[in-house]
Amino acid sequence: MFEVMLQDEFERLFEGDYRPQHLENMVIGFWEGSNIPEKLRKLRLENNIGKLGYVEGPPTLNGRPHIGHTWGRTIKDLWYRWRSMQGYYVLFRAGWDCQGLPVEIEAEKELGFSNKKEALAKLGEERFIEEIKNILHKYHADWRRVDRRFGMFMDYEKEYFTYRDKYIEREWKYLKRAYEQGLLGKGYRVVAYCPSCQTSLSNAEVGQDYSVVEDPSIYFKLRLETGDYILVWTTMPFTIVTDELLAVNPDAEYARVKVGNEKWIMVRNLVEALMNKLNVSDYDIEETFPGIELEGRKYEYPLMEEVPYQKRLEEQDGRVHRIVTAGFVDVTTGTGVVHIAPANGEEDFELVQMLKIPVFSPFDDEAKFTEEAGFFKGVFARDADQIVIDLLEKKGLLVKSEKIFHEYPLCWRSKHRLIWMARTEYFYWLDKIVDKLLEAASKVEYFYNPPKNRFLSFIKEGKPWCISRERVWGTPLPIFVCEKCGREELLASRKEIVERALSLPDGENFELHKPWMDKIKIKCSCGGIMHRVPFVLDTWHNSGAAPYSSLTDEEYREFVPVDFLVESIDQTRGWAFTLLVENVIMTGRPEAPYRAFLFYGQVLDEKGNKMSKSLGNVINTEDVITKYSADLCRFYLLWKTNPIENINF
Ligand SMILES: [Zn+2]
Ligand SMILES: [Zn+2]
Known part of the structure; x- marks a missing residue:
């Protein structure tokens, strides 16, 4: 049936009557009706010339997909199809970045609050987090709708969310590995601070705007x-x-x-x-x-x-x-x-x-x-x-x-002017592993020299990474401090916390977030009571933990380092960097979690200006697809320029 309809549509096409949206809907209907993505995965799992890893660079669920996101998604999907057609089995799961500043700030805005203090005073932490989860679900639905129209072949059944307990507990493993190697510690240092978001920021974040x-x-x-x-x-x-x-x-x-x-x-x-x-x-x-x-x-x-x-x-x-x-x-x-x-x-x-x-x-x-x-x-x-x-x-x-x-x-989220302030925070002492990081990064294929140089020179700075944030919605830093003797302890799993707890007000299956984590009291060896430090982790730590946290132990061993990643050029200070650092910490070896990383340019507006919400020139992907069709949009993004240049869209 589908073949006949497709034949028909092609005949029209050759007569000069191209109806892209009609054609796309037909194909999507066929794929979904016959479960094609699932069948392809199965076929390649049983019958392949090799297996390739991939970890999705999770889009943040704090807004709808715009054309900049879509450029990357187009390349990812194309790569997946190419490798699958060659005969490889490719692990190609979706993933979503759900925590941290961008999401909290979107929630404050949607709820009509001007900052964290106001939101917490009016709603309290529990209600605030409920509202944040609603926002995540709303944007997740938006993204899935656009992915579907694009015909993305990602595995959504095994998609990962960075806020789930399972993910967070595995993310803590990175802290534990850092701690064991003397790379995690408290420090009193000058850090960049956003007075509006009321939190410190990392060097990577400072460079972004x-x-x-x-x-x-x-x-x-x-x-x-x-x-x-x-x-x-x-x-x-x-x-x-x-x-x-x-x-x-x-x-x-x-x-x-x-x-x-x-x-x-x-x-x-x-x-x-x-x-x-x-x-x-x-x-x-x-x-x-x-x-x-x-x-x-x-x-x-x-x-x-x-x-x-x-x-x-x-x-x-x-x-x-x-x-x-x-x-x-x-x-x-x-x-x-x-x-x-x-x-x-x-x-x-x-x-x-x-x-x-x-x-x-x-x-x-x-x-x-x-x-x-x-x-x-x-x-x-x-x-x-x-x-x-x-x-x-x-x-x-x-x-x-x-x-x-x-x-x-400026703050990459709120656009406020940053100031530098001496504060007590927790750090990864990257200065101790600069050589390992550089070695790991130099083994990677980048396809073009400018992003490679940019990436390596940022790594070379070797500044400590401030991983603690004074926010609510993030992976809690599971360090507990004794009120009597001042001793600090990292309890990096639910099991350890449960075993050491004096009381568990929400039972053993408490959610691994504030405020639930903060109600737990731990017994210190001196007999005193230990409380958790007030910090959550940098959201870039959260997404940088994806290789280990989104996979099982076995999958991590089999598929990491992954074959190929592609993200925009600003991720040299963002995800590409945190992925690298965290994998070197996890393995203790100079090993990046990716073998190749393609950085692509920026999508600018037609006059070559940066797209931004404040300029009002951001193009929503859904609008483009509705007006022109997904295939035209895909073709245009791939054909207009090579990936390293900026596109005037
Ligand atoms: Zn800010
Ligand atoms: Zn004590």
């Missing part, structure tokens, strides 16, 4: 004990609240410049440019000397009245508010003098760690100043910028204040 923003740019002077002034530049005036040191470059030449009755110190090679910028026409370079000569000089901290705690810091450590030398000080911008706010900068933090000077970090979870910041108590960090500028002006220390436009990292 750099945009041009407007910031203050101020030049101010600080009085030295010698009576001279030293000239400093910053684009984040609020960090003067947490200022602890000034740094100069030991080898660069500095100058003492006479300006009116004052003497200002700055780097020699920028004197002319700076004087010009600051509208000072009458000046004299009195003397020049190497930066090293400034070392140890004391300066008057400008906000001592407002932040009395800074006085205590000086008393605690006599090196606070003195000039130090550091090789990283760039003498080609600013004034060649860098003010060091360890609580708000990675390099600043590392410098004082090295010098063993205490870190002053007076912030709460909303990035507002705490009591210790005195006058600034309760003020949101970035709102303090203007207050600090006004205070410096009042004190006669402000030399110039203007606005600049520069590239600055």
Whole structure:
């Protein structure tokens, strides 16, 4: 019957009457009616020339599929058919990314809340999670509908969801393996923080959205004990609240410049440019000397009245508010003098760690100043910028204040400006396994050089990966802390938790999520009670755990490393990276969980602009299929360009 109809349709086609949607519906009807995808899987399972692994890069169920997603799905499906026709059995299961920031934020938005605090206050954790699950189901249905229209041959019977208990428990295995190898631990470090999402972010996430923003740019002077002034530049005036040191470059030449009755110190090679910028026409370079000569000089901290705690810091450590030398000080911008706010900068933090000077970090979870910041108590960090500028002006220390436009990292979800804050978080110490990661990554086939180089150079940075998040909807970090002796313990399976529990308020089959996990109390060997730490895991950890978590032990052994993965180029910092890291941790060997990884470009709008919700130029795949048909859309995506270029759609 189908053959006859198909014959008919082809005859029409050759007469110039192509009815793509009609044809597609016919074929889909035939595939579904005769269970073709299932039959193909069976046939190839019994009769194959080899078996190939694949792990689906799970789309996040926080929205409908757009044309960018569809490009990747088209290539995946094509690869699957090609390999199947060659005679391979291919494990080709669907999977869905269900947790983390993107989903939580979508839920907050759909429920009409402006942030986490509000959502939790009004709904409570349990209700909030119920609502999140409803949203997941809604978008899952949308995705399945579009996949069906596309004729995707994925195995949906064995699809995986990253929020299911079974998946989460296997994800914990990665933590356990990391812990055994000394790669998981708590650290007090400066991390990127989104004040809107109220959580820290990983380096991988930080790189995902750099945009041009407007910031203050101020030049101010600080009085030295010698009576001279030293000239400093910053684009984040609020960090003067947490200022602890000034740094100069030991080898660069500095100058003492006479300006009116004052003497200002700055780097020699920028004197002319700076004087010009600051509208000072009458000046004299009195003397020049190497930066090293400034070392140890004391300066008057400008906000001592407002932040009395800074006085205590000086008393605690006599090196606070003195000039130090550091090789990283760039003498080609600013004034060649860098003010060091360890609580708000990675390099600043590392410098004082090295010098063993205490870190002053007076912030709460909303990035507002705490009591210790005195006058600034309760003020949101970035709102303090203007207050600090006004205070410096009042004190006669402000030399110039203007606005600049520069590239600055935004939160990849909420688009808010990130700030850097010293916090206690949990980390994977990737610095210890950089070589293994590089070795694993270099064995992979990438098809094109640019994405390969991009990927390898990101891995080379080897920065610790901050895996803890201050959110609700994610894989709970199963570390318990004793309230009596402070001991910490990782309990990375339901069995271990049940065995050690003092009480199980929701029985043995409690859901592996907040708030259920947090009701469980564990008995410590000292006799005290242990509570779970408040964190969930980075959602990129959740999806990066897919090879082991979505498969059984046996399947993982048989199919990983998988044969081929394909994702968009931004995944060099995302899924491709977390997959690699987690597999090296799991196996303890320099082994990526994939043999080949094709990164494809971005789908831009017809004028070449990035598609984004805020620009309103995102194209929903379903609209394209409805208007033009799936086959035309598929053909266009595959034919228009090679995968590494961007497509103007
Ligand atoms: Zn955010
Ligand atoms: Zn204890």
